[in-house]
Amino acid sequence: MKNKIAMLFGAVIAVSAFVFFGANKTEAAEVTYHTSSSVGDIGNDLQDTNVSSKVKLNTGDTVTITSDSAVDSVYIKWDKDPGSWTLSIGGKDYDEGGYGILHEFVELPEDATSLTITVKQDDCRMCDLWVFKGDTPDFVQKWEPPYEEADILALVAHADDEALFFGPAIVNYVDKAAVQVAMFTNFHDSEPIRSHEFYTSLWEMGVRHAPIIGPFYDYYSETLDTAIGQYGEDEATDYVTSLIRRFKPQVVTTHDTNGEYGHGCHMLCAKALMNAIEVSGNADSYPESAKDYGTWTPLKTYIHLWGENQITLDTRTPLDSFGGRTAIEVAREAYKKHESQQWCWFFVEDGIDDPTYQFSCAKFGLYKTSVGTDNNNDFLENITTYADQKAQAQKESAENESTDANNQNDDSKSGSSKFVVPIIIVVIIVLLLILVMCIRAYNKKKRAARRRARRAAQRRKE
Numbered sequence: 054m055k056n057k058i059a060m061l062f063g064a065v066i067a068v069s070a071f072v073f074f075g076a077n078k079t080e081a082a083e084v085t086y087h088t089s090s091s092v093g094d095i096g097n098d099l100q101d102t103n104v105s106s107k108v109k110l111n112t113g114d115t116v117t118i119t120s121d122s123a124v125d126s127v128y129i130k131w132d133k134d135p136g137s138w139t140l141s142i143g144g145k146d147y148d149e150g151g152y153g154i155l156h157e158f159v160e161l162p163e164d165a166t167s168l169t170i171t172v173k174q175d176d177c178r179m180c181d182l183w184v185f186k187g188d189t190p191d192f193v194q195k196w197e198p199p200y201e202e203a204d205i206l207a208l209v210a211h212a213d214d215e216a217l218f219f220g221p222a223i224v225n226y227v228d229k230a231a232v233q234v235a236m237f238t239n240f241h242d243s244e245p246i247r248s249h250e251f252y253t254s255l256w257e258m259g260v261r262h263a264p265i266i267g268p269f270y271d272y273y274s275e276t277l278d279t280a281i282g283q284y285g286e287d288e289a290t291d292y293v294t295s296l297i298r299r300f301k302p303q304v305v306t307t308h309d310t311n312g313e314y315g316h317g318c319h320m321l322c323a324k325a326l327m328n329a330i331e332v333s334g335n336a337d338s339y340p341e342s343a344k345d346y347g348t349w350t351p352l353k354t355y356i357h358l359w360g361e362n363q364i365t366l367d368t369r370t371p372l373d374s375f376g377g378r379t380a381i382e383v384a385r386e387a388y389k390k391h392e393s394q395q396w397c398w399f400f401v402e403d404g405i406d407d408p409t410y411q412f413s414c415a416k417f418g419l420y421k422t423s424v425g426t427d428n429n430n431d432f433l434e435n436i437t438t439y440a441d442q443k444a445q446a447q448k449e450s451a452e453n454e455s456t457d458a459n460n461q462n463d464d465s466k467s468g469s470s471k472f473v474v475p476i477i478i479v480v481i482i483v484l485l486l487i488l489v490m491c492i493r494a495y496n497k498k499k500r501a502a503r504r505r506a507r508r509a510a511q512r513r514k515e
Contacts, residue, residue: 082186086120104130104180104249111175116182123164124184128193129157130249132178133241134266141169152198154263156252158189178245194256196263199300203233204438206302206351208293208326210237210318211271212251213391217401218313218357220258220384220414221366222306222432227259228374230438233300235265237292237322243271250391257387259374268292274317277324284318289325290332295342297333298349303436305330306355306417313357313412314399323356330354330421352424352436359418364430366415368403381405384414 088099091114098106108116118127137151142165149159161168205226209215215223215234226232234255240247248266255264274280297305307326312319332338334350368381375383385401404413419427424435
């Protein structure tokens with residue numbers, strides 16, 4: 054009987070939970086919409102889920118979206134940074150963009166059946182657009198702006214390098230530190246699809262703050278000298294220095310000085326970073342970025358495959374934040390997002406499944422440090438993350454406020470005690486005076502009674 058009652062009680066709880074949470078959950082709803090544009094008929098380019106088809110917009114051009122039912126969010130894929138743009142709803146204008154996010158999700162300030170997007174710069178390329186009401190589907194990437202301060206800055210040459218060579222360096226730390234990824238090159242005018250693959254790969258690896266897309270066209274080279282001729286060593290160092298000053302990373306990492314499989318641009322990333330960490334703390338070097346961001350010198354610099362002070366990152370421990378997958382598994386899955394690059398011969402490997410592979414994504418060398426050497430195969434050894442620094446500062450501030458409050462209470466008590474003793478003395482004196490007066494009154498009354506008694510006795514004798 055008891056078991057039946059327990060089963061009935063459990064069933065009631067389960068049904069109640071289903072009804073409650075089901076009633077309060079908003080289903081994901083992609084809304085059908087219609088578009089018009091100041092550039093003319095844009096057909097189905099924004100609704101075909103194909104980033105290769107796009108609408109090209111210049112300053113002042115508009116795209117208007119209308120739907121039969123109200124929507125509360127919009128998701129846009131751009132081929133390149135659109136800069137800031139204006140969202141117009143019901144006669145009100147709202148500033149959006151400005152963070153360089155290519156996969157841009159925007160929650161509308163109010164529900165709408167019509168909205169207009171106006172770009173503010175030339176050569177904006179809108180690839181895909183969705184509008185929603187309620188929860189969004191899983192494919193929507195809700196990127197945050199780039200970090201203001203990064204614990205780890207990973208400088209990668211190209212889209213796919215983040216998974217091939219830096220997968221564990223990103224995956225192992227993304228849930229316990231501020232990991233900012235920056236790319237040296239861009240694919241705006243070569244293979245734009247690779248930028249979208251880059252975003253989707255990073256999303257798979259748990260990155261949620263938008264990456265930086267570099268200013269340089271993607272050239273192929275096989276030597277450092279060729280890459281310097283293509284990009285310029287000074288220009289490359291200037292860019293990397295600006296990244297360091299902007300994000301103030303405690304740890305920075307980049308490619309092998311030999312370019313892994315021999316890519317000149319990879320070599321130049323290493324060369325530029327080695328140059329940059331020597332001058333990023335000097336305001337006279339590359340003064341423009343010093344004026345914009347101040348100066349900064351990273352505490353630790355890691356170079357992929359660097360032979361000295363080498364560490365091996367953990368790639369095989371299951372990670373709770375990735376559903377029990379390991380760093381190497383996540384990195385391999387992320388690399389698959391680069392569908393356009395699956396023809397290449399290199400792959401994601403940590404040297405365990407294939408010990409002969411020369412470009413292990415787990416091997417890094419501590420090139421420079423101001424906080425001591427490593428003993429634990431950990432980028433963050435001897436590093437206190439910005440989040441922990443902030444928490445510690447808040448704790449100390451709270452403790453100081455508590456101490457100040459206690460001191461004020463002590464001072465108040467001390468000030469009050471100055472008056473306590475005199476008051477007690479006065480009270481005692483008053484009580485003594487009252488006591489004396491009472492005694493005197495009693496004695497006076499007693500004497501008067503004796504006199505009356507004597508007179509009465511004398512009268513009886515007479």
